[in-house]
Amino acid sequence: xxxxxxxxxxxxxxxxxxxxxxxxxxxxxxxxxxxxxxxxxxxxxxxxxxxxxxxxxxxxxxxxxxxxxxxxxxxxxxxxxxxxxxxxxxxxxxxxxxxxxxxxxxxxxxxxxxxxxxxxxxxxxxxxxxxxxxxxxxxxxxxxxxxxxxxxxxxxxxxxxxxxxxxxxxxxxxxxxxxxxxxxxxxxxxxxxxxxxxxxxxxxxxxxxxxxxxxxxxx
Amino acid sequence: xxxxxxxxxxxxxxxxxxxxxxxxxxxxxxxxxxxxxxxxxxxxxxxxxxxxxxxxxxxxxxxxxxxxxxxxxxxxxxxxxxxxxxxxxxxxxxxxxxxxxxxxxxxxxxxxxxxxxxxxxxxxxxxxxxxxxxxxxxxxxxxxxxxxxxxxxxxxxxxxxxxxxxxxxxxxxxxxxxxxxxxxxxxxxxxxxxxxxxxxxxxxxxxxxxxxxxxxxxxxx
Numbered sequence: 001x002x003x004x005x006x007x008x009x010x011x012x013x014x015x016x017x018x019x020x021x022x023x024x025x026x027x028x029x030x031x032x033x034x035x036x037x038x039x040x041x042x043x044x045x046x047x048x049x050x051x052x053x054x055x056x057x058x059x060x061x062x063x064x065x066x067x068x069x070x071x072x073x074x075x076x077x078x079x080x081x082x083x084x085x086x087x088x089x090x091x092x093x094x095x096x097x098x099x100x101x102x103x104x105x106x107x108x109x110x111x112x113x114x115x116x117x118x119x120x121x122x123x124x125x126x127x128x129x130x131x132x133x134x135x136x137x138x139x140x141x142x143x144x145x146x147x148x149x150x151x152x153x154x155x156x157x158x159x160x161x162x163x164x165x166x167x168x169x170x171x172x173x174x175x176x177x178x179x180x181x182x183x184x185x186x187x188x189x190x191x192x193x194x195x196x197x198x199x200x201x202x203x204x205x206x207x208x209x210x211x212x213x214x215x216x217x218x219x
Numbered sequence: 220x221x222x223x224x225x226x227x228x229x230x231x232x233x234x235x236x237x238x239x240x241x242x243x244x245x246x247x248x249x250x251x252x253x254x255x256x257x258x259x260x261x262x263x264x265x266x267x268x269x270x271x272x273x274x275x276x277x278x279x280x281x282x283x284x285x286x287x288x289x290x291x292x293x294x295x296x297x298x299x300x301x302x303x304x305x306x307x308x309x310x311x312x313x314x315x316x317x318x319x320x321x322x323x324x325x326x327x328x329x330x331x332x333x334x335x336x337x338x339x340x341x342x343x344x345x346x347x348x349x350x351x352x353x354x355x356x357x358x359x360x361x362x363x364x365x366x367x368x369x370x371x372x373x374x375x376x377x378x379x380x381x382x383x384x385x386x387x388x389x390x391x392x393x394x395x396x397x398x399x400x401x402x403x404x405x406x407x408x409x410x411x412x413x414x415x416x417x418x419x420x421x422x423x424x425x426x427x428x429x430x431x432x433x434x435x436x437x438x439x440x
Contacts (some may be wrong), residue, residue, distance in 0.1 A: 089299040
C-alpha cells in the first residue's frame with residue numbers, strides 16, 4: 001500500500017511541516033529532499049509546474065501539490081490508522097473552514113511582522129492577535145482542535161508555533177500573554193513525536209529570517 | 220426531486236460563489252430556499268452576520284440551521300452529505316487533482332477578471348494574465364469533456380459560474396475568450412447545456428450591467 005513516497009520540502013516551511021506531521025502520524029516511510037529555493041531542482045519544476053513551490057508530495061511518481069490537499073490525500077490513502085479528518089461531514093467542513101482561515105490570514109500577517117515596521121507592523125500585529133484569539137476560541141475545553149484527538153486543524157496550525165518566536169521578537173509582544181490557551185495547546189502538540197520531529201527549531205527559524213532580511217535588503 | 224429538511228442559502232444574485240452552491244444542490248436533486256441578501260453593501264441581515272461572523276459574506280449554506288461558509292467548502296459538504304451523484308472522482312489521486320484545480324481557480328480567476336473590469340484604461344498585462352490562466356485550465360481539461368472527466372463534477376462546478384463575468388471582461392478588455400481559448404469556450408457551452416447550471420446562473424448581460432454600475436459608483440467610468 002505504501003509504495004514510494006518522496007517529499008520535496010524546505011526546512012523552515014510551515015506548509016512542508018504540515019505534510020511531514022501527517023506522514024509521521026501515519027508512520028509512513030518517505031524520502032525527504034531539501035530544496036534550495038534560489039535554485040529549484042528540475043524535479044520540483046517538473047512536479048509542480050503551475051506554482052513551482054514546495055512542498056510537493058510524490059507518491060509512486062505522481063505529484064500532489066498544496067499542503068492541505070496533501071494532508072487530505074495522506075488521510076484518505078492511509079485510512080486505516082490515525083485519522084485526521086473526522087467522519088462527520090459537518091465537523092469536516094468546520095475543520096476545513098478554520099484550516100482555510102489559517103491559510104488566508106496567519107502566514108501573511110506573520111510575514112508583515114518581520115518584513116515591515118511602524119504603522120503597518122502594528123496593524124499586522126493587532127490583526128494577528130485577533131486571528132489567533134479567534135482560533136483559540138475554537139478549542140473550547142478540548143485538548144485538540146480535533147476534539148479528544150489530534151486532527152486536521154491541529155496539523156494545519158501547529159507548524160506556525162515554531163515561527164511564533166520570530167513573530168514575537170520582531171513584533172515585541174508575547175503570544176502566550178495574549179493567547180495562553182493556544183500556547184498550552186501548542187506545547188501539548190509538541191509532546192507528540194510526529195510534531196516534535198517535524199517542526200523546525202524556533203531559534204534556527206529566527207536566524208534564518210535575519211539572514212533572509214539581509215539577503216532581501218529589508219532593514 | 221427529494222426534499223431534505225431545512226436547506227437555505229444566503230445568496231446574492233451576481234455572486235459566482237453562491238451560484239456554485241446552487242449548482243451543487245441542483246445536481247443532487249435537492250430543494251432549498253434561496254434567500255437573497257438585498258442590501259449586501261449597506262445592511263446585511265442578522266442571519267448573515269450571525270451565521271458568518273468571521274467574514275460576513277455570502278454564500279452561507281444552512282442545513283437545519285447549522286451554517287457552512289466558503290463556497291468550495293460548502294460544495295464539498297454537500298457532496299459528502301448527499302452522496303449521489305458523486306461530484307468528486309472515486310480515487311484519492313483524482314480527488315487530490317480536483318482539489319488542486321479548484322484551489323487554483325479560487326486563487327486566480329476572479330481576481331484576474333477584476334484586474335480587467337476594475338481598470339479605467341484597457342490593461343494589456345491584466346488581459347494577458349487572464350488568458351494565461353484560461354490556457355492553463357485548458358491544459359488541465361485536456362481532451363476531456365469536463366474537468367471531472369466524462370461526467371460533470373466538482374471542478375466544473377467551481378469554475379462555471381465565473382464564466383458569467385467573461386462577457387464584461389471581453390467588452391471592457393476588447394477581446395473574446397472564444398478566439399483566445401476555444402477549448403475553454405466549448406467547455407463553457409457544454410456546461411451551460413446542463414439544467415442544474417442554466418437554472419443557477421444569471422444572464423451575462425445583466426452581470427455586465429452590474430459591472431458598469433459598479434464602475435460608475437467607484438468613479439472608474
